[in-house]
Amino acid sequence: MPPSMPSPSIRIPVELLSQSSFAQFGTVIENPAHSTLPRSQRPPLLDTVSANQGTAVKILDVTRMTDLYHLAPSTKPAKAVMNMFVCAPRDLRPHEPSDSMPSSWGDIDFDEEDYEDGGSERQLFDVQILERHPFTTQTFIPMGLSQADKHTQYLVIVAPTLPASASRRHTGRPPPYPTPKIKKSRSIKDIFARARPSPFTNEKGPPPSQFIRSHPSQRPKGPGLPDLKNLRAFVATGNQAVTYGAGTWHAPMAVIGDRPIDFVVVQFANGVSDEDVQEVILKPAPSAEEGMVVSVDSDRSGRVLVKAGVGSVKAKL
Numbered sequence: 465m466p467p468s469m470p471s472p473s474i475r476i477p478v479e480l481l482s483q484s485s486f487a488q489f490g491t492v493i494e495n496p497a498h499s500t501l502p503r504s505q506r507p508p509l510l511d512t513v514s515a516n517q518g519t520a521v522k523i524l525d526v527t528r529m530t531d532l533y534h535l536a537p538s539t540k541p542a543k544a545v546m547n548m549f550v551c552a553p554r555d556l557r558p559h560e561p562s563d564s565m566p567s568s569w570g571d572i573d574f575d576e577e578d579y580e581d582g583g584s585e586r587q588l589f590d591v592q593i594l595e596r597h598p599f600t601t602q603t604f605i606p607m608g609l610s611q612a613d614k615h616t617q618y619l620v621i622v623a624p625t626l627p628a629s630a631s632r633r634h635t636g637r638p639p640p641y642p643t644p645k646i647k648k649s650r651s652i653k654d655i656f657a658r659a660r661p662s663p664f665t666n667e668k669g670p671p672p673s674q675f676i677r678s679h680p681s682q683r684p685k686g687p688g689l690p691d692l693k694n695l696r697a698f699v700a701t702g703n704q705a706v707t708y709g710a711g712t713w714h715a716p717m718a719v720i721g722d723r724p725i726d727f728v729v730v731q732f733a734n735g736v737s738d739e740d741v742q743e744v745i746l747k748p749a750p751s752a753e754e755g756m757v758v759s760v761d762s763d764r765s766g767r768v769l770v771k772a773g774v775g776s777v778k779a780k781l
């Protein structure tokens with residue numbers, strides 16, 4: 465039985481999945497030519513080369529794959545694996561009002577008239593478990609979906625990692641994590657890169673020095689539990705794949721709609737169970753009305769509406 469942690473009652477709005485909104489958690493893989501974001505919000509263009517005798521454009525390094533198993537306690541090497549997850553649509557429960565805490569987005573307007581008048585529907589997804597792969601990235605690539613598929617989408621639910629000190633009281637012996645050798649910072653650049661709060665991420669602790677220059681999503685996240693107060697939920701369209709950075713806390717894939725999605729899943733694994741995956745069950749705290757809940761609004765056609773961040777229908781920040 466995985467360990468559990470108490471969770472507050474928080475209703476989380478859905479955001480649009482984009483490289484900039486998801487940057488601290490991993491990578492979004494999509495053809496930039498199909499991006500629905502305004503030009504100013506798009507990430508820098510990736511390098512491209514012409515391929516296949518000029519009949520294809522090859523976009524280079526669309527995601528960062530990380531293998532940190534050399535830092536695992538067992539030192540058992542990992543191999544690259546490709547699995548398929550056939551993910552069934554999740555059960556959502558009907559909306560009912562709740563006195564939950566505001567999410568990290570502040571007091572987003574979850575008023576009743578917000579959806580009743582527009583003919584849209586509001587339902588709730590209870591986040592009951594989170595997991596992470598401390599030593600590997602994990603890439604979910606949906607198959608057979610298109611950007612235009614309104615009826616089958618998926619939610620990517622992620623949380624930053626709490627500092628180890630804030631987690632210790634919930635766990636007995638902490639599970640294994642990457643423990644790189646700490647080298648003394650030498651250059652001014654290194655010293656500034658370790659400054660906190662970071663202007664780029666909400667990581668609470670400085671990264672170990674050997675990872676200072678790597679992208680935030682590529683750094684080990686530390687041994688802490690998920691930071692539930694900063695949990696985020698993103699809706700992906702069928703033409704997007706997603707890579708969770710190594711050690712990123714995430715909910716098991718949540719398909720919304722009326723049919724399953726087949727995902728090809730690419731990661732490293734060494735077969736040592738608590739080095740490959742670690743889980744934590746979220747139990748509503750005694751004082752909490754319900755726990756961690758994603759508020760899923762959808763329009764008449766079934767398309768999930770974005771309620772926070774870029775592209776939101778209505779958000780009070």
Ligand SMILES: NC(=O)N[C@@H](O)C(=O)O
Pocket residue numbers: 549595602714715716717741
């Ligand atoms: N994300 C998800 O649905 N599942 C996994 O990460 C897994 O390895 O089980």
